[in-house]
Amino acid sequence: MNPTMESQTQAFNHLLPLDFDNVSTLPDSYAWSTTTLPSDDPCHCTINDRKTSLPVIDIGEPGAYDLVRHACEKWGAFQVINHGVPLSLFRETEFQTRRLFSLPTERKLLVARPPSGFIGYGSARISPFYPKLMWSEGFGMKGSPVELARKLWPQDHAKFCEVMERWQAEMKTMCDKIVGIMLGSLGLTHEDDMKWFEPKNGCDQTQCVLQLNSYPVCPDPNRAMGLAPHTDTSLITLLNQCNINGLQVYQDGAGWVPVEPVEGALVVNVGDLMQIVSNGKFKSVLHRAVVNNTCHRVSTAFFLGPPSDAEVSPLRKLVDSTHPPLYQPVTGNEYVQLKYKVFNKVLESIRL
Numbered sequence: 001m002n003p004t005m006e007s008q009t010q011a012f013n014h015l016l017p018l019d020f021d022n023v024s025t026l027p028d029s030y031a032w033s034t035t036t037l038p039s040d041d042p043c044h045c046t047i048n049d050r051k052t053s054l055p056v057i058d059i060g061e062p063g064a065y066d067l068v069r070h071a072c073e074k075w076g077a078f079q080v081i082n083h084g085v086p087l088s089l090f091r092e093t094e095f096q097t098r099r100l101f102s103l104p105t106e107r108k109l110l111v112a113r114p115p116s117g118f119i120g121y122g123s124a125r126i127s128p129f130y131p132k133l134m135w136s137e138g139f140g141m142k143g144s145p146v147e148l149a150r151k152l153w154p155q156d157h158a159k160f161c162e163v164m165e166r167w168q169a170e171m172k173t174m175c176d177k178i179v180g181i182m183l184g185s186l187g188l189t190h191e192d193d194m195k196w197f198e199p200k201n202g203c204d205q206t207q208c209v210l211q212l213n214s215y216p217v218c219p220d221p222n223r224a225m226g227l228a229p230h231t232d233t234s235l236i237t238l239l240n241q242c243n244i245n246g247l248q249v250y251q252d253g254a255g256w257v258p259v260e261p262v263e264g265a266l267v268v269n270v271g272d273l274m275q276i277v278s279n280g281k282f283k284s285v286l287h288r289a290v291v292n293n294t295c296h297r298v299s300t301a302f303f304l305g306p307p308s309d310a311e312v313s314p315l316r317k318l319v320d321s322t323h324p325p326l327y328q329p330v331t332g333n334e335y336v337q338l339k340y341k342v343f344n345k346v347l348e349s350i351r352l
């Protein structure tokens with residue numbers, strides 16, 4: 001293969017997932033080893049003494065604000081229960097997610113994601129930043145998925161669209177509630193301190209993406225990686241891990257800590273933009289997903305982002321002479337461009 005063809009094939013592999021159903025041994029391009037990972041991150045070395053676990057917070061409880069603040073400072077993540085999203089909708093969303101990923105590969109490829117886009121079917125956008133490929137596939141949507149769903153199921157897409165739209169609406173409401181609690185825990189309010197984020201001219205311009213993730217059964221899970229370590233490019237992310245283990249969060253001193261699935265709970269991740277807005281008080285959480293050799297895991301991640309031209313900067317009330325601003329102002333759009341240029345150096349690159 002000549003060098004141009006080789007680099008084209010590699011770019012293609014980073015964009016489009018494998019036909020996982022037809023693979024019985026792990027291809028070398030998917031075999032992660034300690035040499036392909038930073039030395040402090042052996043592939044599946046999970047240090048978990050079970051005394052350390054991600055907080056599960058009942059947001060209906062009076063102490064919720066303090067618990068949320070503590071979780072965002074210590075972990076950059078928590079699980080939320082008693083949130084009011086019906087369990088039946090969790091189940092319908094999981095069912096439709098499985099239905100999509102069980103389509104034949106050639107059908108899913110009809111809606112392939114463009115290389116620098118986020119809508120459609122493909123490998124995770126972070127894939128080109130790692131030397132090995134990930135044992136996963138994804139499908140991104142923003143608002144109504146009808147255009148894509150019609151290509152997947154020409155006669156039978158209405159239910160998928162209805163469920164995904166309902167899920168997005170519930171997730172948006174939950175995000176507003178949780179961001180309100182996070183800010184409240186710092187003595188701030190949505191009303192006074194999030195004006196930059198609010199709808200202009202009565203239309204909601206927040207950039208929210210719903211990403212469905214699929215981690216097929218893997219023949220050699222100890223050498224594979226579902227979704228490599230990353231932080232989310234969002235203000236916050238709400239994740240439904242559909243009752244199957246796989247998500248791990250990194251905590252200094254504890255290493256990779258598995259997030260035990262709790263039925264009907266949502267995992268809340270502090271994203272990079274919340275780290276900026278909170279002037280470093282809340283940390284965006286480094287996390288990854290591992291795979292297994294018995295069950296097909298799916299998850300859904302709802303990313304809350306600002307209007308693309310909104311300026312993201314440390315909130316004024318969190319800045320004073322003893323707490324100078326830690327980050328340069330950046331628009332939501334500029335941040336995403338920068339992230340996919342320098343990946344995990346992005347926060348460092350805008351640090352003052």
Ligand SMILES: C=C1C[C@]23C[C@@]1(O)CC[C@H]2[C@@]12CCC[C@@](C)(C(=O)O1)[C@H]2[C@@H]3C(=O)O
Nearest residue numbers: 118124125126140209211230231232233303
């Ligand atoms: C809104 C977004 C977050 C995301 C990049 C994207 O533009 C759409 C896909 C999202 C996703 C899902 C899987 C993990 C992730 C790191 C990736 O590669 O694509 C996230 C992105 C992100 O948080 O940067």
Ligand SMILES: O=C(O)CCC(=O)C(=O)O
Nearest residue numbers: 211213241247289299301
């Ligand atoms: O599948 C998971 O548990 C993690 C998914 C995730 O981190 C993401 O979509 O950003």
Ligand SMILES: [Fe+2]
Nearest residue numbers: 230231232287
């Ligand atoms: Fe993530």
